[in-house]
Amino acid sequence: MRPGARSRTPGPRSRRVPRARRRARPGSRAGARQSLVRLRTTSRTTPQETDVARRPLPRILRDGGASLARGRDLARSAADGASDVLRPLIILGRGLGRLLAAGRRRWAATPKERRGPLLLLVAAAVLAAGLAPHGPLAALLAVLVAAGWLGRDRAPEPGASGPDEEQAARLASLYEALVPYFAVPEAPEPLYAHGGDWQRAFGDFAFDERGRLDALTAAYPASFADGDPEARAGVERLLHAKCGRGREYHFGWEEEANRLTLTALPPLPTDIPAQPFVTSPGEVVLGLTDALVVRRTVPLVDAGGAALDVPPVVWRTGARSPEPHLLVAGRPGSGTSTLLRALALQALREGDVLVVDGGGTGDYTCFVGRDGVLGVECGLTGALGALEWAARETERRLVAANRARQAGEAPPEDVRRPLWVLVDRPAVLGHLARAQGLADPQSHLHVPLRHGRAALVTVVVAEQYDCVDGLDPVVAQYARARVALAPASARQAAEILGAAPQSTPAGELPPGRGYARLGAGPVLRLQVPATPDPYDDSAADAHREAVLALLPRRGGSNLAKQAGPAEEECPSEAAGAEPAEEPAIRPVRVSVAEG
Numbered sequence: 210m211r212p213g214a215r216s217r218t219p220g221p222r223s224r225r226v227p228r229a230r231r232r233a234r235p236g237s238r239a240g241a242r243q244s245l246v247r248l249r250t251t252s253r254t255t256p257q258e259t260d261v262a263r264r265p266l267p268r269i270l271r272d273g274g275a276s277l278a279r280g281r282d283l284a285r286s287a288a289d290g291a292s293d294v295l296r297p298l299i300i301l302g303r304g305l306g307r308l309l310a311a312g313r314r315r316w317a318a319t320p321k322e323r324r325g326p327l328l329l330l331v332a333a334a335v336l337a338a339g340l341a342p343h344g345p346l347a348a349l350l351a352v353l354v355a356a357g358w359l360g361r362d363r364a365p366e367p368g369a370s371g372p373d374e375e376q377a378a379r380l381a382s383l384y385e386a387l388v389p390y391f392a393v394p395e396a397p398e399p400l401y402a403h404g405g406d407w408q409r410a411f412g413d414f415a416f417d418e419r420g421r422l423d424a425l426t427a428a429y430p431a432s433f434a435d436g437d438p439e440a441r442a443g444v445e446r447l448l449h450a451k452c453g454r455g456r457e458y459h460f461g462w463e464e465e466a467n468r469l470t471l472t473a474l475p476p477l478p479t480d481i482p483a484q485p486f487v488t489s490p491g492e493v494v495l496g497l498t499d500a501l502v503v504r505r506t507v508p509l510v511d512a513g514g515a516a517l518d519v520p521p522v523v524w525r526t527g528a529r530s531p532e533p534h535l536l537v538a539g540r541p542g543s544g545t546s547t548l549l550r551a552l553a554l555q556a557l558r559e560g561d562v563l564v565v566d567g568g569g570t571g572d573y574t575c576f577v578g579r580d581g582v583l584g585v586e587c588g589l590t591g592a593l594g595a596l597e598w599a600a601r602e603t604e605r606r607l608v609a610a611n612r613a614r615q616a617g618e619a620p621p622e623d624v625r626r627p628l629w630v631l632v633d634r635p636a637v638l639g640h641l642a643r644a645q646g647l648a649d650p651q652s653h654l655h656v657p658l659r660h661g662r663a664a665l666v667t668v669v670v671a672e673q674y675d676c677v678d679g680l681d682p683v684v685a686q687y688a689r690a691r692v693a694l695a696p697a698s699a700r701q702a703a704e705i706l707g708a709a710p711q712s713t714p715a716g717e718l719p720p721g722r723g724y725a726r727l728g729a730g731p732v733l734r735l736q737v738p739a740t741p742d743p744y745d746d747s748a749a750d751a752h753r754e755a756v757l758a759l760l761p762r763r764g765g766s767n768l769a770k771q772a773g774p775a776e777e778e779c780p781s782e783a784a785g786a787e788p789a790e791e792p793a794i795r796p797v798r799v800s801v802a803e804g
């Protein structure tokens with residue numbers, strides 16, 4: 210074999226390397242060519258493009274999403290079919306839920322004293338349905354029909370889609386008016402700003418048929434001083450002016466949520482005459498109010514004879530009363546004497562009444578000589594004697610009750626009988642007493658005011674706004690049940706009640722219209738029942754007859770049997786105001802026996 214020749218001896222076959230993958234020797238011409246090709250390829254292709262090129266797209270993406278579209282169509286058609294099949298059940302379920310909700314609301318609105326008869330009526334209806342032929346089936350069908358009717362898809366109410374142009378303009382104007390009160394200039398996105406969006410600040414709203422705002426919920430910034438009465442009063446005055454005068458508005462300040470709710474209040478009925486009110490012993494009705502705060506109702510009859518259920522303002526008196534004495538303030542003609550007459554008529558049903566008319570107007574001459582009326586005093590001398598007797602009677606009752614308790618016995622009957630002392634315009638009597646160098650008659654009210662609750666003695670004082678400063682400090686301290694009739698402003702009402710009312714008064718208030726507050730309770734709207742002087746010819750005949758029907762018969766005053774003739778006459782009797790059919794009985798001057 211020649212040197213350098215290849216051996217043809219069979220041996221292990223070597224794997225042939227493809228030409229494209231053969232590596233050229235460094236420094237050769239082929240190696241230089243491959244390096245240049247590799248450099249060009251690397252410069253053109255990035256690592257991301259290499260990875261994308263190597264990973265194939267998912268099949269669902271290569272098909273253009275046809276499978277997803279078919280799946281959505283199938284799901285939508287299945288849901289539509291199920292809703293069509295289950296629609297009757299959905300309607301029945303919705304109707305049953307609304308029936309239960311209506312039942313709960315009815316039960317919550319029913320007074321506690323009427324829930325027993327209501328349960329008895331429902332039980333009787335269920336028993337009758339169960340015993341009647343086909344009764345259960347008929348009852349079930351009736352329930353299903355009612356549920357189907359209530360569960361139907363109701364058409365949207367008019368205006369539910371949004372306010373019209375006029376209403377939107379009113380809301381925008383109201384929003385601009387509130388900007389000076391609620392604006393926060395340093396806020397990045399202020400809730401109230403000139404030219405801002407009122408829909409961000411206002412929530413629910415409602416308009417009446419005349420286009421006036423009936424209800425509104427407005428949000429305000431947290432920086433507003435909602436705890437300041439002056440700041441609140443400014444906003445309330447603005448809303449009262451912008452929403453329409455002549456109506457009363459209730460303002461609910463939710464300090465936790467920074468939300469103000471405005472509600473237009475319906476007028477309180479003014480044609481409710483005096484009548485026997487259904488109350489517990491020791492309770493008297495000051496007047497009527499609305500159901501916004503008071504849940505209790507009493508059955509009443511209006512002037513036309515129609516039966517009504519109206520929420521009352523009930524004042525509890527007696528030994529269990531937290532506020533046993535009352536202070537009434539008002540303007541001339543606002544109804545202070547009307548309220549005192551209404552209280553006297555209710556007190557005479559189970560107690561005795563002593564009336565002191567400091568103004569001398571003769572508004573209480575109808576009580577003279579009636580059973581249970583101890584006296585009606587109009588002059589200074591008679592008033593001093595009557596109030597001095599009231600103080601000594603309070604002391605006597607306390608001593609008698611204490612002796613009975615020490616002996617383990619019940620108090621005497623005369624001690625358990627309530628005594629009412631009604632004093633109208635005591636500041637006038639005080640002025641007359643100081644002019645004559647006598648003691649102020651209000652000084653005799655200290656004992657009944659301080660110890661009257663234990664002795665079942667109730668004191669009611671009525672005075673005008675401009676003379677309230679002339680009241681004795683003890684009267685203001687112990688008469689914590691307050692009534693403010695026809696206040697000129699919210700500030701004037703707050704001075705009497707101790708808190709500002711949550712509603713703005715209307716422009717013209719009828720007699721007997723005002724606010725009441727019992728102790729530290731809420732301020733309530735009040736309308737005193739129509740209790741005019743039955744001898745006033747200008748009053749309505751129906752109201753005068755109602756008062757005459759409630760007056761006790763004439764039997765002479767209990768104190769008149771012990772006292773001599775009065776030294777002073779009432780101006781009304783001097784003028785001959787007493788009618789001819791009922792001869793006048795002169796008010797007695799109470800004489801107090803020592804010992």
